[in-house]
Amino acid sequence: xxxxxxxxxxxxxxxxxxxxxxxxxxxxxxxxxxxxxxxxxxxxxxxxxxxxxxxxxxxxxxxxxxxxxxxxxxxxxxxxxxxxxxxxxxxxxxxxxxxxxxxxxxxxxx
Amino acid sequence: xxxxxxxxxxxxxxxxxxxxxxxxxxxxxxxxxxxxxxxxxxxxxxxxxxxxxxxxxxxxxxxxxxxxxxxxxxxxxxxxxxxxxxxxxxxxxxxxxxxxxxxxxxxxxxxxxx
Numbered sequence: 174x175x176x177x178x179x180x181x182x183x184x185x186x187x188x189x190x191x192x193x194x195x196x197x198x199x200x201x202x203x204x205x206x207x208x209x210x211x212x213x214x215x216x217x218x219x220x221x222x223x224x225x226x227x228x229x230x231x232x233x234x235x236x237x238x239x240x241x242x243x244x245x246x247x248x249x250x251x252x253x254x255x256x257x258x259x260x261x262x263x264x265x266x267x268x269x270x271x272x273x274x275x276x277x278x279x280x281x282x283x
Numbered sequence: 284x285x286x287x288x289x290x291x292x293x294x295x296x297x298x299x300x301x302x303x304x305x306x307x308x309x310x311x312x313x314x315x316x317x318x319x320x321x322x323x324x325x326x327x328x329x330x331x332x333x334x335x336x337x338x339x340x341x342x343x344x345x346x347x348x349x350x351x352x353x354x355x356x357x358x359x360x361x362x363x364x365x366x367x368x369x370x371x372x373x374x375x376x377x378x379x380x381x382x383x384x385x386x387x388x389x390x391x392x393x394x395x396x397x
Contacts, residue, residue, distance in 0.1 A: 181323065207385055216373055216388035217326070260325070270341070271386060273318075273325035 174199055179261050179274040187282050190251045194277045196261030197243045205264035206237055208246050210257045211276060217260055220246075251281045286310065287389035289374050294394045296361070296368070304359045304392045306374035315357035316375040316386060319343065326373065332357055361394060369396045 179196045186192045198206075206223035221228065223235040223244050234247040248255055261274035287308040296302045306315065314333045318326040328341030332351040346365025351357055357376075361368045371393050375386040 175325075177325065205385075214371075214393075216391050219385055219387070222385065270328060270331075273327075275323060275325045 175274075176200060176272045177261055177263050177274040179277045181275055181277060183278040183280050185280045185282060186251055188251055188253060190281075191247065191249045192251055192279060193245055193247045194259055194261075194279075195243055195245050196274055196277075197241075198261075198263045198272075199242070200263070200265045200267070200272075201242065202267045203242075203263045203265045206235075206244050207262040207264075207271075208233075208235060208244075209260040209262055209273075211260055212257050217273075220259070248279075251279075253281050253283065255279060256281045287374060287376055287387060289372075289389035289392050291392060292390065294392055296394060296396050298396055299363045301360055301362050302394065304361065304372055304374075304394070306357045306359065306389055307355055308357075308374075308376045308389075309355060310376060310387065311354075312376035312378055312387075313354070314377050315351070317341070317347070317349065317357070317359045318373045318375065320371040320373060320391075329359065329372075368394055370394060 177198050208220040209217040210220045211217040221230050223237050227236045232249045236245045258276040258278045260276045263272045290305045316331040317329040320326050327343050329347050330349040332338035338351050348360045373391045374389040377386045
């Protein structure tokens with residue numbers, strides 16, 4: 174079983190749609206969680222950290238469920254420019270490393 | 284502008300050759316990392332360094348070597364012992380010891396073995 178698992182998609186949605194991605198992690202000692210965005214053939218860029226109480230940044234909302242060991246990303250009012258791969262990333266203090274999911278690809282259509 | 288630079292952007296290598304990928308940062312970050320990304324896969328850690336003159340193996344260090352002689356620089360050598368080196372190589376950095384762990388990436392080097 175992979176340490177961080179994501180549905181690779183692709184998720185094809187029309188502009189203006191709301192879309193949600195989930196990610197599960199296996200290490201219960203994981204303590205920090207992030208969503209990164211990666212455009213085609215580019216480097217990953219930090220989109221947002223995920224806090225225990227959930228957090229929002231404009232059209233993006235991240236949630237953490239420690240009991241079920243998953244995190245989610247909700248994108249409201251999708252834009253064409255949101256088309257990218259979204260990487261779920263988990264940091265565990267017992268390993269001291271970031272573990273990356275394989276990413277979920279989003280395609281927003283006009 | 285502060286940031287991480289990697290060079291070259293594209294690199295072609297013949298089998299049996301060693302190549303060195305450059306990574307430089309002016310963010311004053313203590314920690315630097317090298318990852319490899321293959322199509323449809325997550326990033327995998329090759330080597331990392333928390334401080335100058337010290338580095339540790341990641342999950343897939345075989346066939347690679349690094350040095351950390353300066354805080355700003357963390358070059359990666361892909362040796363001929365690496366059996367499948369064609370990949371997208373990403374360098375990252377952050378402030379060492381941050382429990383959050385968020386890292387910032389350079390633009391990457393695409394290595395192709397001919």
